[in-house]
Amino acid sequence: MIGLLKRDLALAIRAGGGFGLSLAFFLIFTTLVPFGVGPQTQVLAEIAPGILWLGALLACLLSLDRIFQLDWEDGTLDLIATSPVPLEGLAAMKALAHWITTGLPLVAAAPMLGLLLNLPGPAYPWLVAALALGTPALSAIGTFGAALTVGIKRGGLLLSLLVLPLYMPTLIFGALCVTRGADGLDALTPLILMGGITLGSLAILPFAAAAALRVNLR
Amino acid sequence: MPDLGTYALPVLSSYAVSLGLLIAVIIASVWKARRVRAQLENVENRRGRSA
Amino acid sequence: MASIWEYANPRKFMATSAALLPWTAGVAALCLVTGLVWGFFFTPDDFRQGSTVKIIYVHVPSAIMAINAWLMMLVASLIWVIRRHHVSALAAKAAAPVGMVFTLIALATGALWGQPMWGTWWEWDPRLTSFLILFLFYLGYMALWEAIDNPDSAADLTAVLCLVGSVFAVISRYALLFWNQGLHQGATLSLDREQNIANVFWYPLVITLAGFGFLFIALVLYRTQTEIRARRLKALIAQERMA
Numbered sequence: 001m002i003g004l005l006k007r008d009l010a011l012a013i014r015a016g017g018g019f020g021l022s023l024a025f026f027l028i029f030t031t032l033v034p035f036g037v038g039p040q041t042q043v044l045a046e047i048a049p050g051i052l053w054l055g056a057l058l059a060c061l062l063s064l065d066r067i068f069q070l071d072w073e074d075g076t077l078d079l080i081a082t083s084p085v086p087l088e089g090l091a092a093m094k095a096l097a098h099w100i101t102t103g104l105p106l107v108a109a110a111p112m113l114g115l116l117l118n119l120p121g122p123a124y125p126w127l128v129a130a131l132a133l134g135t136p137a138l139s140a141i142g143t144f145g146a147a148l149t150v151g152i153k154r155g156g157l158l159l160s161l162l163v164l165p166l167y168m169p170t171l172i173f174g175a176l177c178v179t180r181g182a183d184g185l186d187a188l189t190p191l192i193l194m195g196g197i198t199l200g201s202l203a204i205l206p207f208a209a210a211a212a213l214r215v216n217l218r
Numbered sequence: 219m220p221d222l223g224t225y226a227l228p229v230l231s232s233y234a235v236s237l238g239l240l241i242a243v244i245i246a247s248v249w250k251a252r253r254v255r256a257q258l259e260n261v262e263n264r265r266g267r268s269a
Numbered sequence: 270m271a272s273i274w275e276y277a278n279p280r281k282f283m284a285t286s287a288a289l290l291p292w293t294a295g296v297a298a299l300c301l302v303t304g305l306v307w308g309f310f311f312t313p314d315d316f317r318q319g320s321t322v323k324i325i326y327v328h329v330p331s332a333i334m335a336i337n338a339w340l341m342m343l344v345a346s347l348i349w350v351i352r353r354h355h356v357s358a359l360a361a362k363a364a365a366p367v368g369m370v371f372t373l374i375a376l377a378t379g380a381l382w383g384q385p386m387w388g389t390w391w392e393w394d395p396r397l398t399s400f401l402i403l404f405l406f407y408l409g410y411m412a413l414w415e416a417i418d419n420p421d422s423a424a425d426l427t428a429v430l431c432l433v434g435s436v437f438a439v440i441s442r443y444a445l446l447f448w449n450q451g452l453h454q455g456a457t458l459s460l461d462r463e464q465n466i467a468n469v470f471w472y473p474l475v476i477t478l479a480g481f482g483f484l485f486i487a488l489v490l491y492r493t494q495t496e497i498r499a500r501r502l503k504a505l506i507a508q509e510r511m512a
Contacts, residue, residue: 218422232381235381243366
């Protein structure tokens with residue numbers, strides 16, 4: 001299973017774009033926001049937590065269809081399925097690889113983009129904490145969605161339709177945590193609730209994803 | 219016709235919307251049922267003759 | 270002897286549902302006409318809401334049935350996953366569009382009621398937002414059914430989606446309560462109260478609720494029959510191609 005993880009990471013680095021693209025998307029998305037809502041710093045500061053979370057969410061979403069698609073097309077997925085590694089383990093490793101290549105860079109980049117949007121000072125630790133806790137859930141949910149749609153040609157749009165409603169609770173608690181942090185209120189409660197969602201997703205969704213993969217490999 | 223007062227428009231339009239949507243889903247169901255049934259009969263007849 | 274699992278046999282299901290369909294459809298039509306006519310023509314106006322209170326007769330039953338339709342899909346999906354009865358999977362597929370229409374009715378009538386009462390068509394209130402999300406779940410579920418060719422795979426994948434979706438729908442509901450305090454009043458009907466609303470409004474409401482319920486049952490039976498026929502049609506065509 002560690003081998004699988006290493007392979008995914010190596011592929012992501014070598015093929016290029018794995019690390020960079022979603023990060024670049026996050027940057028462009030954040031840059032476009034002031035053009036849409038105007039450059040007033042007060043407005044930007046107020047909406048910054050939500051915008052940053054939305055950007056991270058969409059950046060995650062864009063890279064989802066590649067989780068299984070390539071392995072499915074060249075037959076690697078069948079090979080792995082016949083190997084002794086359980087599919088649950090594969091799904092968990094895929095989610096972890098997706099998080100390392102997408103979620104982790106987003107967490108690191110978010111404070112810089114927060115500066116662009118004039119995010120208030122006390123919100124920064126909460127922003128990093130919330131994203132660090134929340135993006136694993138995004139990866140796990142996304143892996144499940146990718147497993148559902150792996151057999152469908154041009155399933156990208158369908159994938160977003162399936163996955164985005166599932167992202168809702170994470171988005172609500174994550175953005176709420178940062179907003180409260182920005183207002184100097186107690187932000188720990190939403191953070192803990194979001195941590196609960198993340199742990200629950202990590203515990204359950206690899207099994208659901210493996211079930212979906214088995215159906216698709218049949 | 220009861221006197222709906224100032225709220226005639228929302229009340230009437232919500233009844234219209236609800237009934238319209240219900241009738242739409244019923245018609246869609248009937249439509250699809252008819253089409254499938256006709257196609258199925260078509261195929262079964264064809265097979266009946268050839269067999 | 271007569272176990273519920275007998276209806277897992279499509280032939281048996283077709284026969285029973287064909288016998289039940291006229292009755293359920295008839296009861297549904299009767300209840301809907303009685304309840305709606307009673308509610309629309311013969312109930313007084315509320316002293317605060319004026320005549321907009323009449324919207325309750327379409328809003329509340331459709332909202333209740335929208336949630337129950339999803340519950341029914343959840344149960345049917347579970348039966349399919351556990352016992353592999355094809356009729357169950359097809360019933361879940363048949364119920365989804367009906368549930369979606371109920372959700373849409375609840376949203377539309379809610380907006381029409383909210384405009385004069387709250388002064389806004391839409392408010393990001395937990396209840397309203399949950400229904401919007403329920404609508405999105407219905408859309409995703411139906412889209413997944415349409416997207417997959419192999420019927421068994423489609424049934425399996427949509428069942429998994431329905432199970433996971435239910436969990437997340439419940440989480441979203443409570444997340445939304447946390448997110449924003451709502452404008453929406455509490456439940457109109459609940460079992461643990463002596464009297465929910467004044468009897469003049471209560472009787473027609475219960476009748477329309479029964480009407481919506483029977484309409485849902487009738488439509489699901491009817492659409493499941495269609496799905497069974499469509500499945501048979503597909504199998505026959507595939508056989509012909511092979512021959």
